[in-house]
Amino acid sequence: MRILITGAAGFLGSHLCDRFLREGHEVIGMDNFITGNPQNLAHLAADQNFSFIRHDVSNFIFVPKKVDAVLHFASPASPNPLSPYGYTNLPIQTMKAGALGTLNALGVAKANNARFLLASTSEIYGMPLEHPQKESYFGNVDTIGIRSVYDEAKRFAESLTMAYYRFHGVDTRIVRIFNTYGPRMHLDDGRVVPNFIQQALRKEPLTVYGDGQQTRSFCYVDDLIEGIYRLFLSDEHYPVNIGNPVENTMVELAEEINRLTGNPAGLIYKPDLRVGDDPQRRQPDITRAREILHWEPKVSLEEGLMRTIPYFEQAMKHD
Ligand code: NAD
Ligand code: UDP
Numbered sequence: 001m002r003i004l005i006t007g008a009a010g011f012l013g014s015h016l017c018d019r020f021l022r023e024g025h026e027v028i029g030m031d032n033f034i035t036g037n038p039q040n041l042a043h044l045a046a047d048q049n050f051s052f053i054r055h056d057v058s059n060f061i062f063v064p065k066k067v068d069a070v071l072h073f074a075s076p077a078s079p080n081p082l083s084p085y086g087y088t089n090l091p092i093q094t095m096k097a098g099a100l101g102t103l104n105a106l107g108v109a110k111a112n113n114a115r116f117l118l119a120s121t122s123e124i125y126g127m128p129l130e131h132p133q134k135e136s137y138f139g140n141v142d143t144i145g146i147r148s149v150y151d152e153a154k155r156f157a158e159s160l161t162m163a164y165y166r167f168h169g170v171d172t173r174i175v176r177i178f179n180t181y182g183p184r185m186h187l188d189d190g191r192v193v194p195n196f197i198q199q200a201l202r203k204e205p206l207t208v209y210g211d212g213q214q215t216r217s218f219c220y221v222d223d224l225i226e227g228i229y230r231l232f233l234s235d236e237h238y239p240v241n242i243g244n245p246v247e248n249t250m251v252e253l254a255e256e257i258n259r260l261t262g263n264p265a266g267l268i269y270k271p272d273l274r275v276g277d278d279p280q281r282r283q284p285d286i287t288r289a290r291e292i293l294h295w296e297p298k299v300s301l302e303e304g305l306m307r308t309i310p311y312f313e314q315a316m317k318h319d
Contacts, residue, residue, distance in 0.1 A: 002026045002066065006057050006105055007073030009036030011185045012119070012177075012221070016071060017041065019225050021049055028063060032056040034093060035076045035085040040184045057101035058093075061108050069115040069232070072105040075154075077121075079147055081273055083190025091149040098153025099160075106164045109172075117173040117232055118161045120239060122282055123151045124176065132283040135176065135239050145277050158239065165237050173231050178243025178284045182221030182304065183311035187319055193218065196254055197305075197312045200261040210272035212251035217283045219244035220304030223297035230293040243284035244297040253301075260305055 003020050007013035008029025013036070017027050021044070029041060029052045044050040055061065057074045075097040076087040087094040102118065109116035125133045126141030141151045164170040181193035189195075196206045219242070227242035248256075254267050272278055289295045299307075 080190030
């Protein structure tokens with residue numbers, strides 16, 4: 001297949017490029033580098049099956065020759081207002097990537113009679129009132145909250161994808177991705193795993209926001225990519241949660257990272273800048289992924305962190 005991957009220079013996009021190339025496909029990566037890093041694709045420079053187009057997906061997308069599939073991953077993804085890459089600091093770009101970008105990417109799929117896969121998110125569940133979150137849960141999102149630029153853009157993107165499936169018969173898939181971490185996350189990303197690992201490697205206290213009792217479920221990137229690949233190959237048109245159901249508090253995560261890095265500096269509690277907007281609990285129900293895709297995560301948090309820490313060690317040296 002000839003496959004267009006938007007957001008290719010980002011964390012997940014670059015791993016997806018690797019996976020599809022390894023499976024013998026031709027990949028066209030597209031990115032405008034707003035939160036991505038050209039280094040994430042540097043190892044593919046000499047690959048005959050890989051090409052790259054620098055382009056903002058909010059504008060009409062032109063791809064020379066026919067494509068067989070489009071995977072739409074372009075979007076800022078970090079909620080941290082302290083990071084220049086945080087989507088609350090890129091609000092209009094985030095809404096455009098989710099709305100206009102999805103429209104344009106679906107347009108490419110329709111024009112080429114190609115398969116389409118949307119990167120959606122657990123954020124569409126907002127501040128969930130149901131726990132764990134099943135795909136049938138409609139979510140609880142404040143339309144004007146600071147996270148809404150991301151959440152509502154992704155909700156719109158899901159609706160648009162279903163409209164293209166139902167009305168135009170485009171062969172679509174929707175993956176709802178829960179917190180994922182691993183090598184190639186940007187140093188300035190601002191999400192919790194990159195922040196904590198870098199602080200630990202600098203022997204600084206880890207900055208826990210609020211009381212640190214809020215939970216997340218962390219999926220290692222290789223597990224996630226496997227789940228997405230299986231969804232891509234399946235016939236499933238309705239959203240599927242992909243994530244790790246093992247739930248941890250932020251204090252537990254911080255303590256585990258300090259233990260693995262031998263950081264004696266402990267934790268420091270910082271005011272919760274996202275008051276009222278930081279989901280207190282988040283955990284995927286992956287029953288559908290288990291049943292339809294025969295998928296479940298295999299990499300434990302400890303193992304995943306041990307594979308991620310050396311990446312940050314190297315990246316910090318070259319920063
Ligand atoms: P990332 O910031 O590393 O990658 C996103 C990429 O999209 C970047 O390379 C960025 O430059 C590119 N991009 C953004 N807007 C663009 C535009 N208008 N035109 C072209 N390129 C553009 O983030 P990530 O974690 O790799 O996230 C990738 C996708 O997965 C996003 O759609 C995100 O919403 C989704 N997602 C990620 C997670 C996670 O835990 N990593 C969770 C849920 C959903
Ligand atoms: N967080 C933290 N310290 C940090 C960064 C994040 O305690 O340096 C917390 C944040 O408040 C949230 C959780 O970690 O409760 C996960 O945040 P992240 O930005 O990784 O993504 P989210 O799951 O909120 O989309």
